[in-house]
Amino acid sequence: EAGVAQSPRYKIIEKRQSVAFWCNPISGHATLYWYQQILGQGPKLLIQFQNNGVVDDSQLPKDRFSAERLKGVDSTLKIQPAKLEDSAVYLCASSLAGGWNGYTFGSGTRLTVV
Amino acid sequence: AQTVTQSQPEMSVQEAETVTLSCTYDTSESDYYLFWYKQPPSRQMILVIRQEAYKQQNATENRFSVNFQKAAKSFSLKISDSQLGDAAMYFCAYRAGTYKYIFGTGTRLKVLA
Numbered sequence: 001e002a003g004v005a006q007s008p009r010y011k012i013i014e015k016r017q018s019v020a021f022w023c024n025p026i027s028g029h030a031t032l033y034w035y036q037q038i039l040g041q042g043p044k045l046l047i048q049f050q051n052n053g054v055v056d057d058s059q060l061p062k063d064r065f066s067a068e069r070l071k072g073v074d075s076t077l078k079i080q081p082a083k084l085e086d087s088a089v090y091l092c093a094s095s096l097a098g099g100w101n102g103y104t105f106g107s108g109t110r111l112t113v114v
Numbered sequence: 115a116q117t118v119t120q121s122q123p124e125m126s127v128q129e130a131e132t133v134t135l136s137c138t139y140d141t142s143e144s145d146y147y148l149f150w151y152k153q154p155p156s157r158q159m160i161l162v163i164r165q166e167a168y169k170q171q172n173a174t175e176n177r178f179s180v181n182f183q184k185a186a187k188s189f190s191l192k193i194s195d196s197q198l199g200d201a202a203m204y205f206c207a208y209r210a211g212t213y214k215y216i217f218g219t220g221t222r223l224k225v226l227a
Contacts, residue, residue: 003158033214042118042205042217043159056214089157099209100147105159 002026004106006092012112018080021109025073025094031055032069033103034077035091043091049075050097082113116141118208120218127196128226134181135191135221137206143167146210148182148189153203153220162204165189193223201225 005024013019025032030051035043046065048056051072060067064083069075079086089110093103117140127133139148150162165173165182172180177197181190193200206218 040219042207042219043215044217045214048214091157091159093159099215102149102161102164103159103215104161105151108157110157 004092004094004104006090006106006109008109009107010110010112012114013082015084015113016081018078019082019111020076020078021090021092021111023075023077023092023106025075025092026104028096029094029104030072030097031095031099032075033093033095034067034075035093037089037091037108039088046077046090079111082111084113087111087113116143116208116210116216118206118216118218120206120221122221123219124222124224126224126226127193129196129198131196132192132194133196133223135193135204135206135223137189137191137218139187139189139206139208139216141187141208141210143210146208148180149207149209149215150178150180150189150191151205151207151217152200153205154201159205163191196225198225198227 032049034046037043046060047067049069052069067077089108091108093105095103119138146167148165151159163175177194179192203220205220207215
């Protein structure tokens with residue numbers, strides 16, 4: 001089966017600019033996750049979708065981050081305006097409902113804010 | 115609050131030898147799952163092994179096995195016959211109920227030829 005696709009792979013922007021990341025999960029996976037991984041740390045969940053509804057966005061900085069999952073398939077994560085501390089790898093993952101068998105992750109987008 | 119601790123920032127092992135990566139966690143739940151993920155330089159997190167807390171038997175997947183000590187809240191990963199391709203960051207993760215995964219800070223494993 002095809003894996004979780006993410007783009008772009010790398011992105012460099014100046015602070016206060018906006019940026020968007022795209023994720024295409026594995027076909028049939030109802031649950032989609034966006035994680036932020038700052039260098040030297042473990043991934044931290046930003047938002048979790050079940051189909052096209054939000055299950056958990058408690059750690060999403062909603063003043064600058066937004067995400068959507070149209071038609072319960074693809075998802076985009078946007079940052080506007082970006083801050084220096086947003087420099088990180090943004091990982092998308094998907095799973096069957098519940099995720100008890102583990103998640104399938106994409107290769108992530110490395111964002112550098114200068 | 116649930117926490118996951120990986121106290122070894124970096125470990126080294128000779129090729130073909132065995133290495134154990136440590137993970138401890140804190141929870142008041144009785145039913146949960148534990149995972150080890152591998153993250154190579156390609157950045158893609160790959161599931162290595164999972165353990166259901168209600169199972170007494172330790173999970174094994176080929177050269178990878180865990181030592182799950184529920185009372186001690188310990189979940190270590192043993193890699194036997196280490197290979198160069200095992201070099202990566204290894205993350206321990208916990209999940210219970212509808213809670214999100216909680217990841218540790220990772221252990222960087224170096225495999226020496």
